Amino acid sequence: MDFLSNLALGFHVALAVNNIFFCFVGVLAGTLVGVLPGVGPLATIAILLPVTFSMEPASALIMLAGIYYGAQYGGSTTAILLNLPGEASSAITTLDGYQMARNGRAGPALAAAALSSFFAGTIATVIVALFAAPLSKVAMAFRPPSYFSMMVLGLIASVVLARGSVLKAIAMVLLGLLMGTIGTDIYSGTARLNMGMLELADGVDFVGLAIGLFGIAEILKNLEGHQTREVLTKKVTGLMPSLSDLKRIIAPTIRGTLIGSALGILPGGGAMLSSFAAYIVEKKVSKNRDEIGHGAIEGVAAPESANNAGSQTAFIPMLTLGLPSNAVMALMIGAMILQGIQPGPEIIVKQPDLFWGLIVSMWIGNLMLVLLNLPLVGLWVRFLTVPYPVLVVAVMAFSAVGIYSASGTLFSMGELGLFALLGYVFMKLGCEPAPLTLGFILGPMLEEQLRRSMLMSRGDPTVFLTEPISLGFLVAAVLALLIICAPAIARRREEVFVED
Amino acid sequence: MKVASLVTSICLSLALLSSASAQDAKYPKDIVHIVVGSSPGGTADTVSRLIADQLGKTFGQTFVVDNMPGAGGALAATTVKAAAPDGYTIGFVFSSFSILPSLNPKVNYNPVTDFAPIAKVSSAPNVLLVNPSFGVKTLAEWIEKVKANPGKFDYGSGGIGYSQHLSMEMLLQAIKGESVHIPFTGSGNLLAALISDQVPFAFDTLTTAVPHINAGELIPLAVTSAQRSEVLPQVPAVAEQVPGYELTAWNGFVAPKGTPPEIVKALNEAILAYLATDKAKEFFAKVGTKIDPSTPDKFGAVIGDDYEKFGKVISEAGIKAQ
Missing domain, CATH: 3.40.190.10 (Periplasmic binding protein-like II)
Incomplete structure (x- = not known):
């Protein structure tokens, strides 16, 4: 009954008029920055941080949290309509979302993204409310070898992302890994592959990479001829998903929610990795797996539910332990300190109103988001009727402004341009950018955890086998490798995928 | 209500106009940029924004914060070093400012000879x-x-x-x-x-x-x-237990070398005046760092001491980037 009284307290706080208002402001702002490419929740929360000084602590956190998970809703919009990931965590949604839009099914894709996000948000909120404390212990049990083995599994599974040739997919993953090594080596401080440029000291900017490779490259391709865009607007058939669509997204949404909830808790995991993992799993287990990559609604529902679930459970280590699992959570901790609250394990006991109020507000915020986003679907789809040259200029301007505002250097513009050209070349060569992106994300984590494990074990590689969690992941990785390499399956893959 | 506010705003802008023309020769005539070597958010950025806001009120001119994260703050410091020494570009720097040049030979500035210290703000x-x-x-x-x-x-x-x-x-x-x-x-x-x-x-x-x-x-x-x-x-x-051991993390403002001393002095006085207010004390108490204001010279001495001390530690420990 303790739980019910806690929940009641949460509703009491979250339903206070001012908190509902700030929750709405937060999710609205989140949706907007999610839609705008380049501008992320991190920069937005940072800019709004000083505004929260004068607010009550609960209202401040409710609003800032709303921006974060609201951005997960908005991020899918441009990913689906323009192949332009509005948020890093929506990069994978471009694969099937944009294909759906090209098939005239932008409406159902957007609606599926909103509905699966809402489902995931609801479940993840319940998970946070019920299991926050025990789950944070699980996160703490992950030591460097376990992380490393988990990344190995992820890397092997990433080959599944290939829509065409497997060999090209592997090459792209490797290229992504290589690009991930650019920057300062965290163990020696040595600058690597940065050609003497201080701007590359922290590595290649992921936002510029994703927007360039996916979004701007697609624009370049579309500008080659006029015929492709016509298709997009003419064939729009129905804004809402059909009953069979809804049936198809149930299982992927549940799977995505579970994957997102699990990965969100782990440091560095969060929304981005969750969406990739959910997509990869879907591509292997879905009933319609052959369609995924060609505009299947499962390929939208799974990553979108995962990134939203992940962004909710990312709050668990922050709220229960006072430890940030990603940069946004680090900012939330900063916001708490500025409010005079000591983030840490004592928050649940000392500030139950804040803790439960925030959790309940997340669910209310998700409800607002789905109510906000569903009616917007029609409006967004009409965006596609904007003459393409106008749309292109606006999109490129917004992308450039967004990226510049976060970095403050012209160098980032050069990065964006370079990746746009690179993306165009890849497209011509039939190389998919998705495996590269995953390699780019996993590479630095893989290296960081591998070298940390080896440093701690004084160079003894058996730690990866003696640690139970690590061993489990390695066994799974070997199994995954066998499945991928099994010749019969491989032959079938070629038949199914080679046609584009 | 509406008319009244309109009248006030007209009066205000007229007052601003006249004061601007009266003080034509006085600093600052233009927007002042504060370059911060960290991402938006976080303590350093928040502190710099708060002070930028206050300096704006004191001088009647806009002070904007330019975030230039990267290379642990070296990118921002290099930008400040290269800026014209006219008081319109200053930097908000933290301890790493005097550490990085010893750590990484590619970092191309000297914290002592390339900058004019303005004021230390806080330390922890x-x-x-x-x-x-x-x-x-x-x-x-x-x-x-x-x-x-x-x-x-x-x-x-x-x-x-x-x-x-x-x-x-x-x-x-x-x-x-x-x-x-x-x-x-x-x-x-x-x-x-x-x-x-x-x-x-x-x-x-x-x-x-x-x-x-x-x-x-x-x-x-x-x-x-x-x-x-x-x-x-x-x-x-x-x-x-270990006599002579001392290390504090600090933050403060610097200008490019050659910035006119009267501008440095004006900025130092404005920053110190703000740090003495109750509002500032309340804010820094929340953040948990100690307000630790200093004159330009004293701040310069802190930077110089740290540069020397950390340079020695780094070379003795053999920490060296290529």
């Missing part, structure tokens, strides 16, 4: 933390255990060359002990590793460590400031 010590499972309760016990087991234990830091790293290197050099450095990425990850006992001990900033000390997850052994900290008066200073 680091604290030596151990996981309770390590089984020591005092600095003396820790020193004994580490010296008895050279190279056996790991210690964490927020990154190579961070003040957490150098605090430990300085201590190890002073007591002639050995321990393996495991860098993490940022203070949050370091604390997680400490609490989950991946590394048994580390230095971290006092502010972020306090909640975990209060919760009993970590034991504080000593602070790095010369004196004990007001936040944890029961915890001794390292210097009580």
